[in-house]
Amino acid sequence: MPTAPCQHPGATRLSAIERSDGIGRIVIEADRLDSTNRRLVELGRAGAGHGTILIARDQTAGRGKGERGWFSAPDGSLCLSVLVRTGRGLREAAQLPLLAAVALREAILAETGVAAGVKWPNDLLAGGRKICGILAEAACDGDGDLDFVVIGMGINLAIPEAGFPENLRQGAVSLATLSGRPVDRDGLVASLAMLLDGWVKRWEGQGLPAFAEAWTAHALHLGHVVRLTDGDEDICATLIGLAADGALRICDAAGTVRDVHSGEIQSGETGLFPPVAPIPSQLPKTRIGAFS
Numbered sequence: 001m002p003t004a005p006c007q008h009p010g011a012t013r014l015s016a017i018e019r020s021d022g023i024g025r026i027v028i029e030a031d032r033l034d035s036t037n038r039r040l041v042e043l044g045r046a047g048a049g050h051g052t053i054l055i056a057r058d059q060t061a062g063r064g065k066g067e068r069g070w071f072s073a074p075d076g077s078l079c080l081s082v083l084v085r086t087g088r089g090l091r092e093a094a095q096l097p098l099l100a101a102v103a104l105r106e107a108i109l110a111e112t113g114v115a116a117g118v119k120w121p122n123d124l125l126a127g128g129r130k131i132c133g134i135l136a137e138a139a140c141d142g143d144g145d146l147d148f149v150v151i152g153m154g155i156n157l158a159i160p161e162a163g164f165p166e167n168l169r170q171g172a173v174s175l176a177t178l179s180g181r182p183v184d185r186d187g188l189v190a191s192l193a194m195l196l197d198g199w200v201k202r203w204e205g206q207g208l209p210a211f212a213e214a215w216t217a218h219a220l221h222l223g224h225v226v227r228l229t230d231g232d233e234d235i236c237a238t239l240i241g242l243a244a245d246g247a248l249r250i251c252d253a254a255g256t257v258r259d260v261h262s263g264e265i266q267s268g269e270t271g272l273f274p275p276v277a278p279i280p281s282q283l284p285k286t287r288i289g290a291f292s
């Protein structure tokens, strides 16, 4: 029997998909929330267990990478967050956003037939347009040790082209548009929970080697020159692949091989990734650490 999670005001329905442990053991669905990441962090601090999933039909202040907001449409988007408690430490947990992209890519392929590529670190794209974004945030205890990680995923399920804000229309697309058929939202959640659970368990045992090959096999732009940010620095570099700790290994314009631990790809030489203007952010200024 699933154990009851901590309740919160936005939760309108509680259901458990058929798992007795692990990811998806508890699924909380809310009609409307500000941010599933934000709320799941609160639930985590209050003791919610490993594998809790929080889904919102409508998200009013979704968080995106780089302090941007995240656009979603009620009924057209899937906004969910997953709470992961791991025996591995904070440094290694920074690999979870990459792992999440692998699991989500597989779930999308299984449920819709859409084969996405992974734009470092964890955006999923098809035909050069973004299908989903992932934002993982780490919560630490008073000593700075990892308490838990919340992995948030925003997936464009069935947003018509005209349903995206104008500044996103060129760069984003939904799964229903790509596949030409409706997407079974609950099927996608169940598939994701199962796949993510398996990948996290393998990663707990083996670390990065558990999924590095799967990530690399579908990574976009490896071997190509791209413009990317390395922290605050804007650089052009050739993407080499993943380093042993999960950082992105690049070769910069001076020919120096170095590793990038956080940043984003801004554009690729094929012109696949035109920069997208950020959505005005309603983010609070105090954040727990964001990995991606």
Ligand SMILES: O=C(O)CCCC[C@@H]1SC[C@@H]2NC(=O)N[C@@H]21
Binding pocket: 034, 035, 036, 037, 038, 061, 062, 063, 064, 065, 066, 068, 070, 078, 079, 080, 081, 123, 132, 133, 134, 135, 152, 153, 154, 155
């Ligand atoms: O900018 C990105 O690419 C990451 C977007 C992540 C959005 C998801 S939607 C569900 C979860 N809750 C949030 O507030 N953000 C993530």
